[in-house]
Amino acid sequence: MDSIKKGNWRVPTALTLPPRWLNAYGDFITKNQSSVTQIESALRSLTYVIPGRFRDAELASESLHSSIQLLSMYHDTLLTRAISKLPGMPRQQSPHNRYTRFWIQRSKLYRRIATLLSMIQYTELLWEMAAKRRGERVRWRVVVILEMIKAICRLCLLKITNSRPLVTPPLPERDVIPEEAQAEDELSDEGFPEVRTTEVKEYKMKRTGLSLPTLPNPSDISSYLLSRVLTADDIKAPSALLNRVNGSAQVAEWLHILQPVVYAIAMARSKDKKNWQPWLLGLSIEYAARQLRNDGLRTTTLEKNEWAARGYKMGMWAMRGAFYENVTRGLLHATSQRLPSLISGILDDYLYLWDGYYFSTSSN
Secondary structure, three states: OHHHHOOOOOHHHHHOHHHHHHHHHHHHHHHOHHHHHHHHHHHHHHHHHOOOOOOOOHHHHHHHHHHHHHHHHHHHHHHHHHHHOOOOOOOOOOHHHHHHHHHHHHOHHHHHHHHHHHHHHHHHHHHHHHHHOOOHHHHHHHHHHHHHHHHHHHHHHHHHOOOOOOOOOOOOOOOOOOHHHHHHHHHHHHOOHHHHHHHOOOEEOOOOOOEEOOOOOHHHHHHHHHHOOOOOOOOOOHHHHOOOOOOHHHHHHHHHHHHHHHHHHHHHHOOOOOOHHHHHHHHHHHHHHHHHOOOOOOOOHHHHHHHHHHHHHHHHHHHOHHHHHHHHHHHHHHHHHHOOHHHHHHHHHHHHHHHHOOHHHOOO
16 A cells, blocks of 8 residues: 555556557557558468468468458558548548548448458458368358348448438548658758758748748649649539439448348358358349449449449459359369469469359448
8 A cells, every 4th residue: 555655556657658659659650651662461461472372371371361351451541540630631632531531530330330341351262262171151141141231330430420322431441641741750850950941941932921832843733733623523523523312323322232231142052162142132232232323313423333343343243153163163263273383373273263162252
């Protein structure tokens, strides 16, 4: 008790250490964004080409891959906070980032559900691998449960955004911190702020006191001018970047959300991988969603980009279900035999993955 009264109790000091470490880690990530991004890409590439990734060490390798994805998502959060503290708004911001950042700032529930949805998407294959070791029945039960959780999350996001179409990913993508801001931080940390001020010092007019902006680099005038051009999407409110859906368009969004659940249940009940019924059912629902969508004159750029991305993802149906078992698989195995040994070895590892796991070719 005396040690507590005298202030010798070390627990409060120990409890403050983790936040300090996290803050120091966040500062390191912010100041070394390009290097961190390169390291993340290199680690992802390493998990793709590890020999035997999908056989003996499939669970360990997928655990590494999922961990890198989750860590990258945490880094995105740190960089988003750093950018929000910069003076003024970023000059170049994609409609997707403007829209998603608006909702995560407006609604805590949106941020939590979107984060949960992203975490499931990054780890779903790992969950399936772990479940498969306990049998096919457990594996398909886990697959159906994960698809149901993702569908519930998407329906909640649809409700929170007042019936606006879903965007992929639901969280903002990584923004690039301007090099000028990074340079200012580095110089201030080194204790030479006046050097930076001298280099970019703005000219103040004597009578009005207003300051003139600094001139751009003569070799990069085109990029400078393009960064100042406002488009129709730039002056829109973030919530107006996507139109609210109703009628047939709302039905199309529901079908798009529920299609993975229906397909997973059909695959779980089908005992024959070459059975065409689950594949035709899932593709029919996705095609019906595309036909029911509202593609009018009021369609925004973000809306067009999202439906274009969904159209590209429909190509993954060639790698799924009965179409893969009856058509694609034979073509890929025949191609593998004609390729050099190094390339064919990597392709064989992926064939093993596509042959045995549902989420390896999932597009949702």
